[in-house]
Amino acid sequence: MKRHLFSASICSLVLLIVTTYGCNNSLSPKDHKLSLTDLKPKFKYHNLDKFELDNYTWEERAGKYHVVDSGVFYLIHQDGKRQYSNEDTNTEYLFAWQENRDTNFIEFVLLSQDDSYCSLLTYYIFSKNGKQLGSVVLDAACGDGGWTYISYGKFTDNYTVESVSVECETNSDSINNKLIEVLDCDSIITRYYFSKKGSIKEQEIFKRHFMDTTIMSFNKN
16 A cells, blocks of 8 residues: 655654554555554453454454554465465464463464354464464364364463364265265374473374264155
8 A cells, every 4th residue: 555645744644644544454565564463452352361263254354453464464375375365265363462372472363264164262472573473273163065174172281282182074965765974083182292491292192083974764756
């Protein structure tokens, strides 16, 4: 958002207004060279002890949080593996700024929604100079057709996150006036260990496969 201004004082005033209010709650370093710490007041929550996805619809979320735009996206996602999209089905929001775990790092949680019908809360760790060191999904809810995936993670101490996830496929068929539904699932418990240097190591500690079958009779007209 470039503006031709003829006075340093006017420029400063407009920059202050744009930075404070923005357009559609978005953030961009185009008018101001952002650092990660500049984002702190834009987060909806601060220093949460537990992390849960909200109950807003995807349409409602845009008015509840500050949206991560392209400039901030690349400030956060530094490895080049992901590309920014301005579509509503691929959006990230500034959820929670965290300073209650380890003050040697910059840490925060993003809320994201994507075109695989997932909503995620992801915890990020950065060095003080802004280099990303690691990330872990704390909460997830996904669903598309007969596929569902849910996970819930929590800190068991300042350096350990334990996550429980369940992924299921539902298949159905009708045979001899009976509807047969088969639920095929995997349940996994994973621990994520935060090192004192900011990296994160993952360890799967439990996995179970289970199935369930439901049979319903119906009359064929």
